[in-house]
Amino acid sequence: MANDRQYLAKLQDYYARHRVLPSYASIAALVGLSSKASVAEMVMRLKAHGFVESSPDRRLKPGKRFFERPVAESVRAGLPAPASDAAPEAVTIDEHLVPHPSRSVLVTVKGDSMIDAGIHAGDVVVVEKRVAANVGDIVVAIIDNEFTLKRLDREKGHIVLRPENKAYPIIRPKDDTEIFGIVVGLFRKYR
Amino acid sequence: MANDRQYLAKLQDYYARHRVLPSYASIAALVGLSSKASVAEMVMRLKAHGFVESSPDRRLKPGKRFFERPVAESVRAGLPAPASDAAPEAVTIDEHLVPHPSRSVLVTVKGDSMIDAGIHAGDVVVVEKRVAANVGDIVVAIIDNEFTLKRLDREKGHIVLRPENKAYPIIRPKDDTEIFGIVVGLFRKYR
């Protein structure tokens, strides 16, 4: 049971590389067991805890808790809590950030017009396509055939697009402006 | 080849539900073929285009292009290009952001000491645990039993932790400071 933690970690790494879980024989080689039977028992333990499941084809597949990453609170000093049983919180980042995959598009940010909102050039925003947006939403608008990232605001009864950077002017759209979608998430990779 | 597109869509749906690709027999039932041989040929076509691959255990696994999300360039107006053949760039966000799952921890950001680096309170950073860090890295340090997010810098030959917010002082660590890990990614959810 103590070792299971390490076994799981190896499986997670393998899955991260291959996007599939290996066969029992491969698992044995991977984690350092030398019998498929041992693997079967270990897998059963992981199943019992919800880390893995079986697919309809008796294939191993990640379970609910497989993707749970230790979410460290900014208080504790030692290692992050060993995920005793606390709420998983984070499933996959994908699911967390993209609730409606079929309606979503990834857009790489260019320029710094939203830098005061913490959106930098090179960041990637998750845009959910829709025509309606609320005041306060960060929207992707199409102006002169170009995507533009701005915050939607209202001014004297009219819709305006407000950049979050004092160096840029507020855009007061004429008719040729169209809302492409609203920003529902953002991510950034360092290095 | 025309049907392959639909077949792929079904596989993607299946994968979204189960996080595994089915066996050839199951694929046959799933997409409406009645011979594993037909499936094998279809799979070969998808393989050739990079949508699926084979794992070391001859298991089907998603290929590079399997997760293609439309990445819109900031030029085109209409719908994002229908994945003609351009490099998709972004795979899954998870994989993109967390290269080493077992060594990574998610930390929710509190406070605004890094706001000039575009890291706001409430953002979640992906922290890769390691003791060594380079100057310029954003690191998570443990100071007085608390996690702190700062940029690692060098000053007169000494390591210092520099906040990205003029309102905060530079921290010149004594001995009781420990690097917990470095920040490799960040994501944020709106709404």
Place this chain on the structure above:
DNA sequence: TACGATACCGAACGATCGTTCGGGAGTCAA
């Protein structure tokens, strides 16, 4: 010391895997 529980091994089982091969049905151009 004795005991049950736990974690692993090693061999064997039938079931299912993906591959292979010959052939049928359809389309399109010559």
Place this chain on the structure above:
DNA sequence: TTGACTCCCGAACGATCGTTCGGTATCGTA
């Protein structure tokens, strides 16, 4: 009509799958 090509079927193959079973080593508890 003919031939080439694509897409699929159906049956058979050995390989590999996950499961099962008895057996061993190491614990903590009594």
